[in-house]
Amino acid sequence: MILAEQIIELTTTRHNPHVDPFMAMWEWQIPIYLFLGGMVAGMMIISGYFIFSNRYKVTNCACFSIPFTALVLISVGMFALFLDLAHKPYVWRLYTTFQVKSPMSWGAWILLLIYPALIANILMKPSPWMLRFIPKLSDISAKINQHPFLIKNIGILNMLFGLMLGAYTGVLLSSMGSRPLWNTSLLWVLFLTSGLSTAAAYVHLIAKNKEESELLAKADNGFITVELFIFVMMFLGLLSSAKPHIEAAQLLLTGPYAPAFWVFVIGLGLIIPLIIQLLAVNHKIKHTPIAPILVIIGGLILRFIIVEAGQYSHWFNAHFK
Amino acid sequence: MPRYGMVIDTKKCVGCQDCVVACKTENNIPEGYNRDWIVTEVKGKFPTVQMEIRTERCNHCSNTPCVSCCPTGASHIHEFGGIVLVDHEMCIGCKACVEACPYDARYIHPDGYADKCTFCINRVEKGQNPACVEVCPTHCMYFGDLDDPNSEVSKLLQSRKWHVNLPDAGTEPNIFYLI
Ligand code: SF4
Ligand code: SF4
Numbered sequence: 399m400i401l402a403e404q405i406i407e408l409t410t411t412r413h414n415p416h417v418d419p420f421m422a423m424w425e426w427q428i429p430i431y432l433f434l435g436g437m438v439a440g441m442m443i444i445s446g447y448f449i450f451s452n453r454y455k456v457t458n459c460a461c462f463s464i465p466f467t468a469l470v471l472i473s474v475g476m477f478a479l480f481l482d483l484a485h486k487p488y489v490w491r492l493y494t495t496f497q498v499k500s501p502m503s504w505g506a507w508i509l510l511l512i513y514p515a516l517i518a519n520i521l522m523k524p525s526p527w528m529l530r531f532i533p534k535l536s537d538i539s540a541k542i543n544q545h546p547f548l549i550k551n552i553g554i555l556n557m558l559f560g561l562m563l564g565a566y567t568g569v570l571l572s573s574m575g576s577r578p579l580w581n582t583s584l585l586w587v588l589f590l591t592s593g594l595s596t597a598a599a600y601v602h603l604i605a606k607n608k609e610e611s612e613l614l615a616k617a618d619n620g621f622i623t624v625e626l627f628i629f630v631m632m633f634l635g636l637l638s639s640a641k642p643h644i645e646a647a648q649l650l651l652t653g654p655y656a657p658a659f660w661v662f663v664i665g666l667g668l669i670i671p672l673i674i675q676l677l678a679v680n681h682k683i684k685h686t687p688i689a690p691i692l693v694i695i696g697g698l699i700l701r702f703i704i705v706e707a708g709q710y711s712h713w714f715n716a717h718f719k
Numbered sequence: 720m721p722r723y724g725m726v727i728d729t730k731k732c733v734g735c736q737d738c739v740v741a742c743k744t745e746n747n748i749p750e751g752y753n754r755d756w757i758v759t760e761v762k763g764k765f766p767t768v769q770m771e772i773r774t775e776r777c778n779h780c781s782n783t784p785c786v787s788c789c790p791t792g793a794s795h796i797h798e799f800g801g802i803v804l805v806d807h808e809m810c811i812g813c814k815a816c817v818e819a820c821p822y823d824a825r826y827i828h829p830d831g832y833a834d835k836c837t838f839c840i841n842r843v844e845k846g847q848n849p850a851c852v853e854v855c856p857t858h859c860m861y862f863g864d865l866d867d868p869n870s871e872v873s874k875l876l877q878s879r880k881w882h883v884n885l886p887d888a889g890t891e892p893n894i895f896y897l898i
Binding site: 404405406407408409410411412413414415416417418421423424482483484485486488489491493495497499500502503505506562573574575576577640642704709712713714 | 723734739751752753756757758759760761762763764765768775784787788789790791792793808809811812813814815817818819820823825826827830831832854885887888889
């Protein structure tokens with residue numbers, strides 16, 4: 399590297415697998431998990447909001463179909479996380495301790511809280527196929543429905559745990575001071591908003607209730623706009639920080655990850671769907687699945703890029719790698 | 720209770736890699752992995768270019784992101800001299816600590832746990848030096864108690880100029896390089 403005509407050259411004899419020439423410890427499992435975790439978080443917040451705001455009284459409310467999908471998705475995400483562990487038989491060690499300073503330990507316990515909240519949401523109105531398998535569920539459901547106060551609390555719990563899950567996926571990465579790209583306090587807001595956006599896109603896609611579908615398309619436009627704003631703030635923060643942070647931001651803005659970032663995350667994942675959905679909610683064009691599908695794929699690619707570029711970013715200048 | 724650290728004289732280190740081999744032998748490091756390694760740094764502007772050769776390893780930092788991120792408590796600061804260690808039995812191989820170390824000093828052992836320099840705690844507990852310090856043919860490495868003002872390491876730090884690696888990362892390393 400030439401720095402004001404100064405030469406700086408580092409050579410190392412270290413060659414640990416997945417560490418050198420650059421960190422590639424976390425592979426596909428982690429972005430998949432972060433994406434599913436974020437989307438499930440958004441689904442819980444949306445479903446919880448529908449319950450809390452009494453929308454659940456509408457028979458075809460999406461809050462009855464969201465939680466089961468969320469349960470499946472978070473289980474797939476947790477399985478991906480399990481696959482990532484190098485010492486799989488010891489996974490139970492996560493649950494014999496609670497490490498206050500470790501976001502991963504928080505996450506492990508938050509994941510446990512999510513199941514009862516989602517199951518309570520499912521039990522409010524189990525699907526016919528569930529009742530066929532376990533007829534007793536209808537008694538439980540009847541009991542829950544006798545208590546509107548309990549139902550409100552199920553809504554609140556879903557929103558609260560959803561918020562915790564969505565935020566923690568970002569905190570997990572941003573707590574790592576070692577990786578300059580991740581080390582921004584806006585990452586959790588970005589991941590939470592992206593999670594809400596992908597979840598809104600999903601509900602827009604599947605909602606049987608036209609009003610809900612329209613509402614979520616509008617909400618998603620809001621989430622996408624906020625997400626774009628957060629990106630600007632995040633880059634401003636990184637670019638006005640120390641040199642490793644500036645170099646980290648440049649990885650996405652102009653560096654090796656820029657094409658994927660600009661095309662798939664910003665262009666196809668946010669701006670194009672925003673334009674399509676703006677036209678749709680203003681009744682200029684019909685609602686199509688294209689925009690929500692693009693949003694969901696964009697959210698997935700965002701996690702891949704952030705995880706990979708974050709591992710590439712370093713306190714030593716990237717070109718030493 | 721001591722606080723162990725290492726002082727390495729970069730004026731003496733010739734990069735012969737004896738410390739690397741000693742570590743591999745002492746700690747049975749799997750083939751293709753390193754707990755310690757040699758870095759050669761060349762910097763400056765022609766014709767005043769400088770070269771520093773140094774042996775690197777886990778810095779047994781005082782502020783340990785690798786320990787605080789660990790979800791199981793496997794990564795810990797040993798009560799014996801503040802040495803940073805990994806309990807192989809407790810580690811689930813989540814790799815968080817590997818990501819958290821700004822020096823990339825850790826790796827995942829083929830047996831599934833996070834691994835790195837232990838300052839040869841097995842030897843240190845017996846009053847011996849770490850293997851790398853013991854074998855260095857130029858005697859460029861010094862190991863000892865940083866909290867004891869009369870220790871060789873403390874005296875060297877008082878009498879010579881030194882630097883640590885990546886001070887801005889905020890980990891407060893306990894490996895010092897004399898310049
Ligand atoms: S060098 Fe890395 S692994 Fe060692 S104590 Fe410091 S942060 Fe932890
Ligand atoms: S890999 Fe092991 S030592 Fe490292 S953070 Fe995970 S559980 Fe802790």
